[in-house]
Amino acid sequence: MIEVKNISKSFADQQVLKDISFVFEKGKTNLIIGQSGSGKTVLMKCCIGLLDVDKGEINFGKTCFSCFSEKEKRKIQKEMGVLFQGGALFDSFTVEDNVMFPLNMFTKMSLEEKRERVNTVLKRVNLLNANKKFPAEISGGMIKRVAIARAISLRPNYLFCDEPNSGLDPKTAELIDELISDLTEEFQMTTVINTHDMNSVIQIGQKIAFLHKGELWWEGDKNVILKTDNEELNEFVFSTELTRRINRN
Amino acid sequence: MKIIQEIGAYVWLMFQAFKRPDKGKVFRRQLMMDFQDLGTNSIGIVAVISLFTGAIIAIQMAYNIDSPLIPLKTIGFSTRQMMIVEFSPTIISLILAGKVGSSIASEIGTMRVTEQIDALKVMGINPANYLILPKITASMIYNPVLIVFSIVLGIFGGWLAMLVTGLSSSVVYIEGVRSWYDPFTITYAMIKTLVFAFIIASVSGYKGFYVKGGSVEVGRASTQAVVYSSILIIVFDLILTQMLLT
Numbered sequence: 001m002i003e004v005k006n007i008s009k010s011f012a013d014q015q016v017l018k019d020i021s022f023v024f025e026k027g028k029t030n031l032i033i034g035q036s037g038s039g040k041t042v043l044m045k046c047c048i049g050l051l052d053v054d055k056g057e058i059n060f061g062k063t064c065f066s067c068f069s070e071k072e073k074r075k076i077q078k079e080m081g082v083l084f085q086g087g088a089l090f091d092s093f094t095v096e097d098n099v100m101f102p103l104n105m106f107t108k109m110s111l112e113e114k115r116e117r118v119n120t121v122l123k124r125v126n127l128l129n130a131n132k133k134f135p136a137e138i139s140g141g142m143i144k145r146v147a148i149a150r151a152i153s154l155r156p157n158y159l160f161c162d163e164p165n166s167g168l169d170p171k172t173a174e175l176i177d178e179l180i181s182d183l184t185e186e187f188q189m190t191t192v193i194n195t196h197d198m199n200s201v202i203q204i205g206q207k208i209a210f211l212h213k214g215e216l217w218w219e220g221d222k223n224v225i226l227k228t229d230n231e232e233l234n235e236f237v238f239s240t241e242l243t244r245r246i247n248r249n
Numbered sequence: 250m251k252i253i254q255e256i257g258a259y260v261w262l263m264f265q266a267f268k269r270p271d272k273g274k275v276f277r278r279q280l281m282m283d284f285q286d287l288g289t290n291s292i293g294i295v296a297v298i299s300l301f302t303g304a305i306i307a308i309q310m311a312y313n314i315d316s317p318l319i320p321l322k323t324i325g326f327s328t329r330q331m332m333i334v335e336f337s338p339t340i341i342s343l344i345l346a347g348k349v350g351s352s353i354a355s356e357i358g359t360m361r362v363t364e365q366i367d368a369l370k371v372m373g374i375n376p377a378n379y380l381i382l383p384k385i386t387a388s389m390i391y392n393p394v395l396i397v398f399s400i401v402l403g404i405f406g407g408w409l410a411m412l413v414t415g416l417s418s419s420v421v422y423i424e425g426v427r428s429w430y431d432p433f434t435i436t437y438a439m440i441k442t443l444v445f446a447f448i449i450a451s452v453s454g455y456k457g458f459y460v461k462g463g464s465v466e467v468g469r470a471s472t473q474a475v476v477y478s479s480i481l482i483i484v485f486d487l488i489l490t491q492m493l494l495t
């Protein structure tokens with residue numbers, strides 16, 4: 001469980017996050033949704049320790065993460081897996097070396113054990129026969145899979161995904177969503193996902209926070225999101241022709 | 250004001266970089282890769298430029314000696330001296346600033362804009378230490394080797410030129426190379442080389458590390474890395490020469 005308590009964050013004179021409180025639950029896929037520029041990435045970066053909050057607290061379980069120094073933060077960071085928007089694979093490493101990287105850094109496993117773990121997670125994300133390829137040689141969907149494999153290679157307790165299906169075709173996007181959702185349940189992780197994709201919202205939104213201009217405008221889940229009378233949320237939800245048509249019927 | 254900020258950020262980054270690596274094995278692997286990228290891949294250009302420059306210096310000296318009072322062995326002596334004190338340590342370092350500096354800045358800059366540096370950081374790794382320290386170490390170990398190689402090739406180039414043009418005999422040239430030798434010139438050359446190697450790797454690493462934006466900014470940072478390190482090399486050349494030779 002991750003608890004965000006009254007956090008605010010500004011850049012220069014622009015306040016990006018305004019007094020946000022929310023709880024991301026364990027074993028669930030927690031979604032942060034909102035328009036581009038609403039502050040989703042900034043909120044996530046605060047949670048993983050890439051940005052410092054101006055006010056408020058972020059607690060992992062009972063530990064106050066945002067109170068920690070950079071060095072103390074690392075201990076909790078080692079329990080996190082993060083999937084960046086572009087995958088952020090190391091392009092001088094092969095797929096296999098990318099996934100093995102956290103194991104090299106933080107475990108004392110033998111090469112055999114590491115190979116085995118790498119193959120297990122790559123198989124888990126349905127990526128076979130790509131071990132020796134470089135990131136530049138594989139497709140966007142495969143990059144996301146490798147990035148997920150790298151994120152879960154140390155069996156994290158917390159998984160963060162920034163727009164995991166941006167730039168993917170609808171079918172692949174759905175597969176990635178399913179994968180993240182399955183892994184969350186399997187490893188009982190606290191998963192936080194940034195998205196502006198309504199498909200994901202309906203499919204895996206077990207808990208949803210809707211950000212609007214840096215404020216937490218609405219919270220709920222996939223079962224109630226289509227039936228609210230929150231004007232800004234409805235505008236976001238029914239922002240495409242497809243959803244509008246479905247809504248009319 | 251801005252320059253003070255930049256210097257502050259640079260110094261802070263160096264403090265981050267100069268920490269004990271988390272894993273020795275991983276550091277050594279990075280170091281080996283950087284030896285290859287920053288050192289071995291520069292051998293070709295260093296060889297060609299040094300060989301030709303040595304030849305050119307020797308020929309110019311030969312044509313400029315028209316008084317019978319100046320012994321012909323001055324050719325060998327001057328070629329050696331020029332290679333050791335100025336050409337190899339400074340000019341080759343400037344060339345490496347162009348080649349190695351831009352490659353360091355664009356590699357690290359690309360990692361920044363594609364969030365690879367963020368990825369390292371959230372894994373709990375100190376990215377400055379992981380990325381920049383091996384590059385500084387590799388440059389400071391490999392550049393002296395390249396410079397010695399350049400000196401030797403330059404002197405050899407001069408000898409070859411004498412042989413081909415017949416402006417001086419091989420024996421006299423070699424005698425010149427061995428005349429009036431002061432070992433301190435080598436020390437002086439090595440000190441300069443080490444300082445310049447540090448400048449190249451650290452300034453370029455710094456420029457890449459703080460890139461904001463996209464590919465255009467990465468390109469700009471890599472140009473700036475070359476400009477800044479070149480200027481600093483010349484400035485420090487002056488300072489070190491004043492300090493060491495007076």
Ligand SMILES: Nc1ncnc2c1ncn2[C@@H]1O[C@H](COP(=O)(O)OP(=O)(O)O)[C@@H](O)[C@H]1O
Pocket residue numbers: 011016034035036037038039040041042043
């Ligand atoms: N490092 C930064 N410096 C200044 N402004 C930033 C920074 N990061 C984000 N912002 C601003 O914060 C706002 C929210 O950005 P972001 O969280 O990336 O939105 P999104 O919801 O699309 O992920 C934007 O207006 C952006 O310009």
Ligand SMILES: [Mg+2]
Pocket residue numbers: 040041162163194
């Ligand atoms: Mg974003």
